[in-house]
Amino acid sequence: MSVHGFEAADQLTARVMATRTETGASTQLEALALAVSANLPVLLWGEPGIGKSAGMRQLATGLGVQLETVIASVHEPSDFAGLPVVGADPANSGVAMAPPDWAVRLARSGNGLVFFDELSSAPPAVQAALLRVVLERQVGSLRLPEPVRVVAAANPPSSAADGWHLSPPLANRFVHLDWTYDASVVARGMAGTWPALTIPVVDTGKISTAVAKARGAVAGFLTARPGLVHHLPADAEARGRAWPSPRTWEMALRLLAAGYACDAGREPLATALVGAVGDGAGVEFLSYLEELDLPDPNHVLADPERFALPDRGDRQLAFLTAVVAAVQARPTRERWEAGWVVLAKAVEAGVPDVAARAATDLAVMREPEWPVPSGIEAFLDLLELSGALR
Structure with missing residues (x-):
């Protein structure tokens, strides 16, 4: 084929790839954006070729950050742990572990998305090396900046070449999202129009209330359902997905706070929460949230006499x-x-035991110059015993 022929073919390809966008909605992409906003590692589960990489490109474009894609299944453990570089005096300076180029580019930019594809096709030794990247953000001797977000993708073992179940320690550090496709969206995209999705943005003015409400909701639920604090599934496949542990409940806390702070829709928030703690615990927690309906604690503090x-x-x-x-x-x-x-209203209602822990936490915030308020009398014995009241 002549050069001119390649140019004509490239023009044809460019014309085919040129598309327009229209406003759309995607629960799975909004849930992904919510987890990324909360700076939680995300694992996308889906069959090959259904648009996981395309979703990542759309998210990176929406956030205005660079995307680095790493095919985990074709790498060695040393590609994530770093390759040793012997210096002039290793006895005194040690041996540095050289990071790969994608990690260097992200460190230089200061932010971005790193996308580890085909994670379930990577052997256990590679998964173990990736664990440090996910947990400590460490790649060789290089530490990734905090604004760098980590997302991975995996095919179900049944559809992955030489697929492996994820180890429980690695699986328990991800928010797991099932990635699917909508046939009507794909058909419209082939006609030249794809949806442009809105990325949730945290409202700084809502951060204080969002964190307070999220802490209350998670603490209240785990008090009512202590058996769901930690539950390691029995079978290997379930241990390689989302399940409840103190670590994943902290993830749920961050997701819930982020959801409150950016007014996330019910479906994306529910999807993200279930992806953190698993189906059983997640569904119970969502039902609890539906019934909870916490008032804004800052409004209550502004006028504490009027609340019930x-x-x-x-x-x-x-x-x-x-x-x-x-x-x-x-x-x-x-x-x-x-x-x-x-x-004090809890004491008046005859439930001082419910308020005891909150009283201890509140007492330790007292500055020396603040006088002891009258509402503290009912808790004096408890606070003196704990040493919380100075």
Whole structure:
């Protein structure tokens, strides 16, 4: 084929690839964006060729950051642990572990997305090396900047060449999202129009309330359902997906806070939460959230006399935890004293035991010059015993 023929073929290809966009919605992409905003590693599960890489490109474009794609299945453990570079005096300076080029580019840019594709096709030794990248953000001697987000993709073992189940320690560090396709969207895309999706953005003005409400919700739920704090599945396939542990509940806390702070839709937030703690625990937690309906703790602190304490014990604990977390986020004498007014209502309602833990947390925030408020009398014995009241 002549050069001119290649040029004509390239023009044809460019014309085929030129598309337009229209406003659309995707639960899975919004859930991915929510987890990325919370700076949690994400693992996309889906059959080959259904658009996981395309979704990553769209997310990187929407966030305005660079994307580095690494095919995990074709790499050796040393590609993630680093290759030794012997210096002039290794006895004194040690042996540096040289990072790969993709890690250097991300470190230089200061932010970005790294996408580890075909993770389930990587042998256990490679998965073990990747564990340090996910857990410590360390690649050889190089530490990835905090604004660099980690996303991986895996094919189910049934459809992956030489597929492996993920080890439980690695699986338990990801938010697991099932990646599917919509046939009508694909058909419209082939006609030249693809959806342009909105990326959730955290509202800085809502951060304090979002964190307080999320802390209250997760603490209240785990108090009511202590058996779901940690549950390692029995079979290997389930251990390679999402399951509840203290680590994944912390992930759920971050997801919930991010969801509240960016007004995430119910479906994307639910998808992300289930992807963190698994189907069973996730569905129970979502049902709990539906019934919880926590008021804004900052509004309560602004006028503590007007609120009504919830009836159920787990909801009371969730509410009081949220109030204390809100005070901790912005501790002033007025807000601290308002917190004691709230806790005093729990005593008046005949449930001082529910407020005991919140009282201890609130007491340790007291500055030496702040006088002891009247609402603290009911907790004096407990606080003196714990040493929380100085």
